[in-house]
Amino acid sequence: MQFNNGSSVKKLLAAGVAAVAVISFSAIPDAWAAVGESGHGHGASSGHGSKSGGHHGSMNVIGEPGKASDVTRTITVVMKDNFYEPETISVKSGETIRFKVINKGEALHEFGLGTASMHKAHQKEMAVMMEHGMIEVDRINHDRMKMDHGGGGHSMKHDDPNSVLLEPGKSGQIIWKFTKKTKLEFACNIPGHYESGMMGPVKFK
Numbered sequence: 048m049q050f051n052n053g054s055s056v057k058k059l060l061a062a063g064v065a066a067v068a069v070i071s072f073s074a075i076p077d078a079w080a081a082v083g084e085s086g087h088g089h090g091a092s093s094g095h096g097s098k099s100g101g102h103h104g105s106m107n108v109i110g111e112p113g114k115a116s117d118v119t120r121t122i123t124v125v126m127k128d129n130f131y132e133p134e135t136i137s138v139k140s141g142e143t144i145r146f147k148v149i150n151k152g153e154a155l156h157e158f159g160l161g162t163a164s165m166h167k168a169h170q171k172e173m174a175v176m177m178e179h180g181m182i183e184v185d186r187i188n189h190d191r192m193k194m195d196h197g198g199g200g201h202s203m204k205h206d207d208p209n210s211v212l213l214e215p216g217k218s219g220q221i222i223w224k225f226t227k228k229t230k231l232e233f234a235c236n237i238p239g240h241y242e243s244g245m246m247g248p249v250k251f252k
Contacts, residue, residue, distance in 0.1 A: 109161055109231055112208040113143035113224035121145040126213065128152035129235070129245040136233060137250045143224040150213040154185050157235040159210030160223060160249065170236045177238055186214055225251070 124146055125132040138144060148158045159169065176182045181191045211219040225231075234246035 106209065107226060109165070109209065109229060110223055110225045110227075113145075113222040115145070115222060117143040117224065118145045118222060119143055121147055123147045123149065124158055124233075126150045126152055126156040126158060126235070126245075128154050129156075129240050129243045131158075131233065131245065131247055134247050135250060136247065137252055138225045139252050140225060140228050143222065146221040146223065147218065148211050148213060148220060149218045150215055153215055155182055155187065155212065155214055155237060156240065156245070157210060157212045157237055158221070158233060159236060160221070160231060160233055161209060162230060163232055166232060166234045166236055166241060166246070170238070170241060173236045174238050182212075182237065187212060225249075 119142055122133075122136060122144055124136075126148065129152070146158065150156050157173075159166070161169070173182070176192075179191065181188050209221065209223065211221055213219055228251040231249035232246050233249060234241050
């Protein structure tokens with residue numbers, strides 16, 4: 048599904064948030080780790096998946112952060128409202144790929160790698176981030192991400208190596224090693240975006 052104006056995007060986001068029950072931080076586990084597949088969890092105090100251990104150690108279900116020196120090719124991913132170009136991505140087991148991600152849409156978008164269940168869990172976190180003003184339709188409120196939103200020093204940041212969250216006109220990159228064949232998707236988990244079709248399969252050759 049494609050959207051040609053900001054008004055349509057705002058309506059979609061509002062509908063997406065409304066569809067999710069009001070959730071407190073204490074009710075949400077560390078999302079991508081909580082489904083037994085690890086990784087994209089908002090760790091208490093240390094932020095969204097602590098780099099000093101955290102959940103990243105067990106992210107091997109979907110692969111691992113790659114090294115720039117091991118990159119074999121670069122795939123450019125363009126994010127629009129609400130779809131990706133290309134619509135599918137093909138990889139090989141053992142391959143290290145640099146994803147150059149560009150947001151050419153009018154709204155905030157995410158490019159994340161994970162299984163379907165990981166994305167489903169992460170969508171709840173993103174809904175909470177929007178409800179608490181950490182993200183808006185077209186921007187990231189970095190200062191609010193650093194705040195305690197649930198007691199006990201529980202802050203949330205979007206900084207895991209398997210995803211990138213970009214404002215309109217911004218670009219970023221992910222370097223990822225696909226260690227073994229598994230059923231993966233790339234997706235945007237901002238409320239309403241995945242449901243509107245902003246996702247695609249990662250196909251192993």
